[in-house]
Structures are given as C-alpha cells and as structure tokens.
Amino acid sequence: MESYDVIVIGAGPSGMTSALYASRANLSVLMIDRGIYGGQMNNTAEIENYPGFKSILGPDLAKNMYEGSINFGAKYGYGTVESIEDNGATKVVHTDNGDYEAKAVIIGTGSQYKKLGAPGEDEYGGRGVSYCAVCDGAFFKNKEVVVVGGGDSAIQEALYLAQLVSKVTIVHRRDQLRAQKVLQDQAFANDKINFVWNTNVTEITGDGAKVTGVKTVNNQTNATGEIPASGVFIYVGNLPITDAFTDLKITDDKGWIKTNDRMETSMPGVFAIGDVRAKELRQVVTAVGDGGIAGQNAFHYIQNM
Numbered sequence: 001m002e003s004y005d006v007i008v009i010g011a012g013p014s015g016m017t018s019a020l021y022a023s024r025a026n027l028s029v030l031m032i033d034r035g036i037y038g039g040q041m042n043n044t045a046e047i048e049n050y051p052g053f054k055s056i057l058g059p060d061l062a063k064n065m066y067e068g069s070i071n072f073g074a075k076y077g078y079g080t081v082e083s084i085e086d087n088g089a090t091k092v093v094h095t096d097n098g099d100y101e102a103k104a105v106i107i108g109t110g111s112q113y114k115k116l117g118a119p120g121e122d123e124y125g126g127r128g129v130s131y132c133a134v135c136d137g138a139f140f141k142n143k144e145v146v147v148v149g150g151g152d153s154a155i156q157e158a159l160y161l162a163q164l165v166s167k168v169t170i171v172h173r174r175d176q177l178r179a180q181k182v183l184q185d186q187a188f189a190n191d192k193i194n195f196v197w198n199t200n201v202t203e204i205t206g207d208g209a210k211v212t213g214v215k216t217v218n219n220q221t222n223a224t225g226e227i228p229a230s231g232v233f234i235y236v237g238n239l240p241i242t243d244a245f246t247d248l249k250i251t252d253d254k255g256w257i258k259t260n261d262r263m264e265t266s267m268p269g270v271f272a273i274g275d276v277r278a279k280e281l282r283q284v285v286t287a288v289g290d291g292g293i294a295g296q297n298a299f300h301y302i303q304n305m
Contacts, residue, residue: 004030007100008074009081030075044057046160081244108287112239118201119203145230146232148232149236150173158193166192168192171200171201173200173219250267258272
C-alpha cells in the first residue's frame with residue numbers, strides 16, 4: 001500500500017491549492033480525483049471574479065492551477081474514493097483503484113448539480129436536458145432554450161447560451177434573481193434573454209426522441225402554461241458529494257461537511273475544503289482560500305503528531 005503524508009481527495013480549485021501548499025511544505029502529497037482536474041471550472045465558460053484576471057476561461061484557469069499544484073512534487077491519480085478508514089495516527093483511503101495510507105486527509109470532493117425532479121427530466125437527459133451550457137450549448141445553435149434557476153450559475157450559463165441560441169427564457173420560482181448584480185445587469189440588457197417570474201417547471205415535454213418544451217405553473221396565481229424549447233438547462237442548486245464519508249460522522253443533516261476556520265473536521269487529521277463544506281459562499285476564490293488554509297494546517301498537524 002502506498003503511503004503519503006497527505007492525501008487530497010478531489011482536484012478542483014480547493015484540492016489543487018491544498019496540494020500546492022502541502023507539497024511546498026515538503027510533504028509527500030497524492031491528489032485523487034474521479035475525473036479531470038479542475039472540477040466545475042471545466043464547465044464554466046468565463047470566470048470574471050477571480051483576482052488577477054479580468055476574464056479567463058474556466059478550463060484555462062484549471063490548467064494553470066494544476067501546473068502549480070504539482071510544481072513541488074505532488075502526484076495526481078485517478079480513482080473514486082469509497083471510504084476512509086481511521087487508524088488513529090494514519091488514515092487509509094479506499095478507492096476503486098487501490099488503497100492508500102496517509103497521516104492527514106483533505107476532502108475536496110465538491111458538489112454536484114441538483115435535479116429538478118420534474119417528469120421528463122430523466123427521460124430526456126442527454127436529449128435536450130442538460131446541466132452544463134458549456135458542454136452542450138453548441139447543440140442548440142439558433143434554437144430556443146429554457147434555463148431554470150436564478151442564481152449565479154443560471155445567469156452565467158444563460159449569458160453563454162445567448163451567444164449561440166436564438167432565444168433564452170429564464171424560468172425562476174421567485175420574483176427577483178439571486179445572482180450577483182453585475183450578472184443581472186448583463187442578463188437584463190441582453191435582447192435574447194427574457195424572464196418568467198414566480199413560476200415552477202412542472203414537466204419537461206418531448207416527442208419521445210427529444211425535448212419539445214416545458215409545462216409551467218405560476219406559484220402565485222396557479223395559472224398553467226407551456227414554453228416551447230429544444231433544450232432545458234437546469235440550475236436549481238447543488239448537493240454535496242459526501243456519500244463516501246457519512247460513516248465518519250463529520251457531515252450536517254444535509255450532507256455538507258462541518259469544519260472550523262482551520263478547515264478541521266471533528267475527526268483529527270481529516271480536513272474539508274471548497275464546495276463540500278457547510279458554508280455560505282461557494283466560489284473559486286473561496287475554494288482556493290480553503291485549500292491554502294487546509295494545506296498549511298495539515299503540515300502543522302503532521303509536525304505536532
């Protein structure tokens with residue numbers, strides 16, 4: 001079994017930053033991820049609120065961060081983590097690709113898109129229903145699409161889609177957006193984007209092969225309606241990726257991992273960072289901050305063992 005000082009689970013912005021800080025402190029570090037490094041940055045067209053860049057493509061920022069994360073010797077490996085075994089002074093990380101031992105573990109598994117739960121969502125997944133405009137937007141060039149949601153992700157993706165499609169209809173359950181004001185201003189000024197307020201999507205309709213639109217209900221008046229569309233992009237929140245850690249008793253009742261300001265969980269030697277944490281703001285810049293704190297405190301933890 002391979003042994004390291006620190007194992008970082010997840011190679012998003014928080015995980016890559018913690019690997020940088022820990023390896024720069026001369027610790028042996030392994031980053032494990034079930035996919036390509038970068039996490040959700042790879043699904044983001046443009047990032048405009050990361051210091052040092054007026055605007056940068058998500059995949060480009062991911063590549064830059066990855067190159068920095070391995071610059072001091074951290075290793076990167078593929079695998080899905082299935083559980084963590086606590087042996088006191090060491091932890092054993094069990095994956096579908098083998099087991100690894102470490103003195104400290106940093107969890108940065110992030111979150112995943114929450115499903116709408118409407119009829120037709122699963123049936124038309126990959127056939128008009130999407131959770132990533134950057135991934136699938138090109139399939140809907142010059143067509144009409146619906147975006148469900150009103151937060152940062154929904155508005156960012158609507159703005160991206162507006163460059164490709166003929167019309168974007170944003171369906172939001174409230175009477176105002178939750179996105180940052182700069183994004184709201186851009187969306188309101190875009191002639192291709194229109195809004196349907198106080199409305200829930202009750203069904204995603206199709207012809208058996210592909211999406212044809214959505215059925216809606218106004219949650220104030222109960223009036224029903226239909227919106228024709230070739231694609232439906234859903235951004236109604238995120239769920240933590242923490243199933244592998246439920247036995248550790250470090251999550252809250254919604255599955256988010258609880259930490260203190262040192263990124264320490266209730267289990268000594270186990271830290272949590274980024275979007276997987278129970279916190280208010282989930283952005284690249286806050287994920288990076290979490291990663292730096294955890295990487296440094298993992299070093300102190302090991303020094304004090």
